[in-house]
Amino acid sequence: MASAVAPRERSRIELIDVARGAGMLLVFLSHFLEAYFHAFPEPRPHLYRVFTRISTPAFICVSGLTLAVLFDRNRDRFAPTRDHLIDRGLFLVLIVHPLSLISYYFTQDGSLGDTLRVVFITDVIGFAIVVGSVLVTWLGPRGRLALGLTLLATAWVTMAVWNPPIPSVAWRLKDFLVGEWRDPWLSYNFPPVPWFGFYLVASAGGAVFARAHRDGNQAKLARQAVTLGLGLLAAAVVVHFGLRALAGTPPSAGAPISALDHFASPHDKLPPSPVFLLTYVGLTLLLLAALMRGGRSWLGRTFAWYVLPLGRNSLPAFMLQSFVYFIGVELLPRPPQVLLPLYFLATVIVLRAAVVFWDRKKLNRFLTVGYPALVRRPAADSAATGVGVRQVAQTLPPEAPRQLS
Secondary structure (H helix, E strand, O other): OHHHHHHHHHHHHHHHHHHHHHHHHHHHHHHHHHHHOOOOOOOOOOHHHHHHOOHHHHHHHHHHHHHHHHHHHOHHHOHHHHHHHHHHHHHHHHHHHHHHHHHHHOOOOOOHHHHHOEEOHHHHHHHHHHHHHHHOOOOOHHHHHHHHHHHHHHHHHHHHHOOOOOOOHHHHHHHHHOOOOOOOOOOEEOOHHHHHHHHHHHHHHHHHHHHHHHOOOHHHHHHHHHHHHHHHHHHHHHHHHHHHHHHOOOOOOOOOOOHHHHHHOOOOEOOEOHHHHHHHHHHHHHHHHHHHHHOOOHHHHHHHHHHHHHHHOHHHHHHHHHHHHHHHHHHOOOOOHHHHHHHHHHHHHHHHHHHHHHHHOOHHHHOOOOHHHHHHHHHHHHHHHHHHHHHHHHOOOOOHHHHHO
């Protein structure tokens, strides 16, 4: 039985890593084009955004799915896994955030104030991992789904109906927590309330994913992913046109956007609109289904081989790419646009080589703030104290242990 279960678990984790690696390639493309066109006066191409906007929802989906899979595989011994997840989340917030500020500074044309007023997606994922790893132990999939949908609905309603004066403390608080459709205070912001709500929804879906793999229903899972993905895309179309009809005609160029216009947009991820999430979660599910079904072909195996190091080491890959694109590409001379694909391919090759080196040297062990050791130390001290008390008690008269207790 053990030998039959192990391959399914390994393939399950490999699929997650391949999906994360595919998402990382989309992050590379998005940030490369953003850095390449940053200094150019001509309009930037918009078609690539349709493909690269999938990276953020995909990473949140995979992060929530990973939490559910880890809990499913270690349900009876989840405490060490939980401590490791908390440690990784704290690392994202305490270490990755200040490191990301260095590269982000070069995209703000030297504005230190704009550089510091930012909430990265890594901050939100770090927060979600810390809180989610605690919630998963006492809140089941249905509870996480209900809480996640409640947070999403609360964020959207709050963003639409709560409009404090600009500027004010309440306006800044609203922009930080749920986002602001009028005039944002933060220069770049992934508001934690809606994105954490989406993370909880993804973790609830991850429980279905984990159970299907445990039971060997991978083929059925791929069909369900296709069905749900197409259903979400259809829902995005319906909601888009429904909200457009409620909002009236689209505003003219330069006019302030209304909350309904924002909610109806499939492009607005800061903060995420309902149509944006429906669209790109649907595309993410179709991507996962394609990875499940394409793994047997030579093209699928080649793609998996190439992106697997990026998926297994997504955090160092993300950290390295921010410096390659937002410092290297920003500062180096740009080649002609006709050479754009070759330029991007060169950066991907360099980044993958760096990540492979990182993996071979097992440098992930340094991605920690020491939380597991801090948690184990009081437990070890307590155990040592208990041993000492028992040793002392053995040397005392029979009535002495009652006094110690």
